[in-house]
Amino acid sequence: MSYFPHPSRYDSMIYRRCGFSGVKLPAVSLGLWHNFGHVDDFANSRQMLLKAFDMGITHFDLANNYGPPPGSAEENFGKVMKNDLRPWRDEMIISSKAGYLMWPGPYGEWGSKKYLVASLDQSLKRMGLEYVDIFYHHRPDPDTPLEETMAALDLVVRQGKALYAGISNYPAELAREAARILRQMGTPCLIHQPSYSMFNRWVEDSLLEVIGQEGIGCIAFSPLAQGMLTDRYLKGIPADSRAAKPHGFLQEDRVLLMMPKIRKLNEIALKRGQSLAQMAIAWLLKDARVTSVLVGASSVQQLTDNLGALENIAFTTEELTAIDEIIET
Numbered sequence: 339m340s341y342f343p344h345p346s347r348y349d350s351m352i353y354r355r356c357g358f359s360g361v362k363l364p365a366v367s368l369g370l371w372h373n374f375g376h377v378d379d380f381a382n383s384r385q386m387l388l389k390a391f392d393m394g395i396t397h398f399d400l401a402n403n404y405g406p407p408p409g410s411a412e413e414n415f416g417k418v419m420k421n422d423l424r425p426w427r428d429e430m431i432i433s434s435k436a437g438y439l440m441w442p443g444p445y446g447e448w449g450s451k452k453y454l455v456a457s458l459d460q461s462l463k464r465m466g467l468e469y470v471d472i473f474y475h476h477r478p479d480p481d482t483p484l485e486e487t488m489a490a491l492d493l494v495v496r497q498g499k500a501l502y503a504g505i506s507n508y509p510a511e512l513a514r515e516a517a518r519i520l521r522q523m524g525t526p527c528l529i530h531q532p533s534y535s536m537f538n539r540w541v542e543d544s545l546l547e548v549i550g551q552e553g554i555g556c557i558a559f560s561p562l563a564q565g566m567l568t569d570r571y572l573k574g575i576p577a578d579s580r581a582a583k584p585h586g587f588l589q590e591d592r593v594l595l596m597m598p599k600i601r602k603l604n605e606i607a608l609k610r611g612q613s614l615a616q617m618a619i620a621w622l623l624k625d626a627r628v629t630s631v632l633v634g635a636s637s638v639q640q641l642t643d644n645l646g647a648l649e650n651i652a653f654t655t656e657e658l659t660a661i662d663e664i665i666e667t
């Protein structure tokens with residue numbers, strides 16, 4: 339049976355303006371880094387995408403290398419676009435990125451114009467799209483001049499292959515410089531995609547300040563610390579979890595090390611009437627500079643749980659202090 343989206347999909351989602359731009363993003367977006375590759379169950383991936391759209395998630399985040407194998411998340415997403423979501427393309431914000439290793443030789447990674455332009459063409463082909471809404475440079479390149487990388491983003495926007503430009507994993511001062519160059523070229527930097535969670539607060543040193551000053555949106559990736567800030571590991575390491583998977587990026591040792599903090603944070607979440615995942619998402623959204631929280635999920639149930647975060651994104655000073663004490667000790 340063909341898909342038809344839920345008529346009340348826009349009723350409960352919160353949409354936040356992305357920096358000083360005209361575009362709004364859902365407070366929770368869905369990323370396709372894990373669980374959407376050819377190694378995964380396609381029916382489950384499709385269900386998550388459709389459920390997300392039914393719940394008001396209009397933003398789907400991809401990259402050239404998501405899978406495994408690299409490229410397969412874009413292929414699977416393209417399949418769902420073709421068969422189910424195509425009529426609603428104008429209701430969606432789809433992003434892709436280039437920066438990490440994608441093909442052999444000197445033009446298959448980092449930040450040259452040669453690599454970025456070719457990679458976006460490949461991504462569009464895999465997804466069966468005419469354009470992406472956001473094209474990101476995925477990580478800073480220590481060797482390529484920043485002007486060249488930003489000129490490549492400006493070029494693809496002018497060519498209509500991307501509507502907006504973004505950067506990811508850029509430290510504060512480099513982000514400011516990238517924003518300056520892009521602004522000069524007439525293609526403002528729409529968004530920055532940094533890692534940010536209760537367990538990973540590097541953006542608070544100065545990046546959030548730069549983002550606020552420059553009017554760049556912020557979408558926080560790995561907000562659940564890849565699953566540690568959820569109830570996933572409270573009873574051990576499940577066989578189907580990211581920490582147990584050979585291709586997962588989460589190390590079992592790391593999970594075990596963080597367990598005492600996870601348990602204490604879980605107690606605070608329960609007192610707030612939330613799951614730990616919901617509290618971790620709400621905790622990020624308390625800062626108005628965070629446009630969207632970019633979650634991953636391996637089931638529809640997880641996704642639904644995560645959206646429950648929006649029912650309470652306010653924290654008392656006592657709660658925030660208690661959370662800080664657990665994280666810092």
Ligand SMILES: NC(=O)c1ccc[n+]([C@@H]2O[C@H](COP(=O)([O-])OP(=O)(O)OC[C@H]3O[C@@H](n4cnc5c(N)ncnc54)[C@H](OP(=O)(O)O)[C@@H]3O)[C@@H](O)[C@H]2O)c1
Nearest residue numbers: 369370371559560561562563564565568579580633634636
């Ligand atoms: N720009 C970059 O360099 C970069 C890097 C990394 C990620 N990202 C983006 O950020 C997105 C999210 O990253 P992430 O997947 O690491 O995010 P995450 O939200 O921190 O972790 C997602 C994982 O947490 C678990 N989970 C999620 N919701 C849960 C719930 N309600 N209850 C229990 N467990 C739950 C699942 O683990 P299980 O699979 O074990 O069930 C899921 O795969 C990616 O898809 C990608 O789009 C970008």
